[in-house]
Amino acid sequence: MNKEQEGWASQLRKGVLELAVLGLLAREPRYGSQLVEELAARPELAITAGTVYPLVARLAKAGLVTSTWQESPVGPPRKYYTLTPAGRDTLAGMAGTFAAVAAAVRGIVEEGR
């Protein structure tokens, strides 16, 4: 991958990270390091804890997620993040936009082949 591609891929990942985090939280509440591990397990997203925690804090400030301490069956309590109704609406909107943009771009790229 050349430098131009790397920069573009980095911007693309930044753009979809919010959607990925909201998508994971839509399935079930998750705690911080769990979110980091699940996102890091997808190498194409190239996510680190330093990216995820500030993002989750921003989503919480925007009222899209809430955080609550919960007891853990193993170890100390953990802070779990849950989608709010506003977060679900935002996720639906973002997912729709993402699908539409992806379809349009795919169409353009395939036409050019």
Next chain:
Amino acid sequence: MITSLEQLNPRARAAAHDWLDRAVAAVDADYRDAVREDLAAYFTDHLDASATPADVARLAAGVGEAQDGTGERRRFGDWPVDFTPPTARKVAHRWWNPRDERLFVPRVFGLGWTLNVGAAAVKLGLIEPDAEDEPFTSTPEPAFRAALAVPAALTAAVAAHYLFRWRGLPGRLPAQLGATGRVDGTMPRGAAAAVDVSVAALPTAWAAYQVARGTDGASSAGAVAAATAAAATSAGLTLWRAAATDGRPRPWAGPGLVALLWVPSGVVLLGLALAGRAAEQRRDLGVSR
């Protein structure tokens, strides 16, 4: 006046957060959170809990857009430069940002970097990056007063040292530390005492004022941490001046003073953050922790 945007009703809160996000979107990532916090503080100072989204919009219109590169937040080559006022809130944010992985972040004021003690604490496994929703927002008032005892005790120790040992001290005391740990200059005993006591007492008085004001947790934490750093460094200087009068080199003096600048204030910030985490856990789990 409110102390946090969370005290606004949901619609006004959403409007405020939305404006803040847009206002700082173009700001350099190194400074974005600090600028956002300063703007949020302006909102909390000027809004009350009954504010409407229209009130938020009116206030925002008066603030204008936050621009990066037009003020003093610049880079000098690869070095960050920040000449915006060094507020207590800014001290707390730069010295304690556990969500940010970087150990070194732009200095609170001037050229270069400072240590992000929050990142160090996370790397040492002492606290989680998201232990608090907002650093020091949930920290109870008594914790700040207890933390204030640290710089106050150090200040009292420095003053007591000069008071009780005055007659036994030589007329001139070491003033400058050479690279090898040797004394590189001296100053009159009275001037040394005035410098050491002032360096400890003035920031401690300022921190006491901030804690008594109780404007917000970040300001109290930043002021107490800065006062602790100043008072601990002053106590270290006082000890060195007294010990180095024999003229022997003390190679530990330089590293010791650097450690005194960071370790006590880092411990204070960690303690305040742990108190905040415990308060959040009591709120959510309803048990005494």
